[in-house]
Amino acid sequence: xxxxxxxxxxxxxxxxxxxxxxxxxxxxxxxxxxxxxxxxxxxxxxxxxxxxxxxxxxxxxxxxxxxxxxxxxxxxxxxxxxxxxxxxxxxxxxxxxxxxxxxxxxxxxxxxxx
Amino acid sequence: xxxxxxxxxxxxxxxxxxxxxxxxxxxxxxxxxxxxxxxxxxxxxxxxxxxxxxxxxxxxxxxxxxxxxxxxxxxxxxxxxxxxxxxxxxxxxxxxxxxxxxxxxxxxxxxxxxx
Numbered sequence: 681x682x683x684x685x686x687x688x689x690x691x692x693x694x695x696x697x698x699x700x701x702x703x704x705x706x707x708x709x710x711x712x713x714x715x716x717x718x719x720x721x722x723x724x725x726x727x728x729x730x731x732x733x734x735x736x737x738x739x740x741x742x743x744x745x746x747x748x749x750x751x752x753x754x755x756x757x758x759x760x761x762x763x764x765x766x767x768x769x770x771x772x773x774x775x776x777x778x779x780x781x782x783x784x785x786x787x788x789x790x791x792x793x794x
Numbered sequence: 795x796x797x798x799x800x801x802x803x804x805x806x807x808x809x810x811x812x813x814x815x816x817x818x819x820x821x822x823x824x825x826x827x828x829x830x831x832x833x834x835x836x837x838x839x840x841x842x843x844x845x846x847x848x849x850x851x852x853x854x855x856x857x858x859x860x861x862x863x864x865x866x867x868x869x870x871x872x873x874x875x876x877x878x879x880x881x882x883x884x885x886x887x888x889x890x891x892x893x894x895x896x897x898x899x900x901x902x903x904x905x906x907x908x909x
Contacts (some may be wrong), residue, residue: 684837713895723884725900736896737819770837774895785837785897791828 683707686771694712695759697771700747700758701756703771711735711777712754716748726769729754730777745792751759759794764778796821797883800900802855808908809877815870815903817859817885825887827868828897829859832882844868855879870892 687702705712714726721751728735732748745757758765770790775782797820807813817827829841831850849861857872868885885900 682837715897715899717848717871720901722901725896725898728895738896747839772838777895782840782843783838783897785832785839787835787837 683750684773684784684788685768685773686786687736688789688791689787690790690792691699691771694794695763696762697761698757698759699761701758701769701771701791703754703756703786705752705754705771705773705784707773707775707784708752709773710751711774713772713774713783714749714754714756714774715770715771715785716767720748723770726756727754727775735777747773758791763793766791766793796825796887796889796898798887798898798900799901800883800885801901802908803901804904804907806908807875811875813870813872813875813879813905814857815883815905817868817870817900819866819868819885821866821887821889823889824863825889827859827861828886828888829857829868829883830869830886830899832902834881838884838888841870861876866901875905875907877907877909880905 684705687722711730715723716722747755770784770788772783799818811879827844830838832838882902886897
């Protein structure tokens with residue numbers, strides 16, 4: 681059974697709209713992350729949260745807003761969608777935010793912006 | 795700037811053959827290095843990791859990797875592949891002493907194992 685649930689798995693949006701990607705982890709971890717993989721590019725770190733606090737933000741645009749309502753939730757709200765936002769978004773978690781720890785990933789949410 | 799290069803986008807081998815997937819990194823010091831695997835319809839899973847010490851590290855499913863500081867490489871190897879090894883393999887690093895688990899990934903290598 682997957683321990684990190686991402687919803688939806690696939691979504692299509694129109695330019696200018698807003699979407700929320702859901703992530704829940706059932707591993708009892710204290711740190712959660714978002715990564716993005718655009719076509720023909722490596723996975724790219726976006727955010728890290730530890731104990732529901734933002735630790736690191738490598739996303740230049742404020743259109744991307746993580747939201748943590750519970751310790752095991754880290755949703756990603758994307759506003760004013762653009763075609764360049766089309767990518768697969770991966771949620772991940774780790775026991776703690778320490779150095780070089782093992783990350784556990786969800787299956788990803790594939791977003792297509794038309 | 796740190797980076798990871800996986801020069802082979804796709805590798806095809808026959809079942810039972812040996813395998814090497816290449817990974818080169820760019821970093822001024824010794825990083826923490828990882829190999830992750832993504833099987834179809836699953837999330838990425840850690841295969842193995844290198845922090846320090848013995849340059850040859852063992853991972854799950856008989857995979858191993860060898861760290862070479864002189865070559866800035868961390869190639870993944872397996873003596874005999876099985877069809878179930880077909881997946882996408884990602885090499886990644888995080889700078890030594892960094893916090894926050896900010897991994898820098900390569901683009902991935904798609905491994906196809908022919909029966």
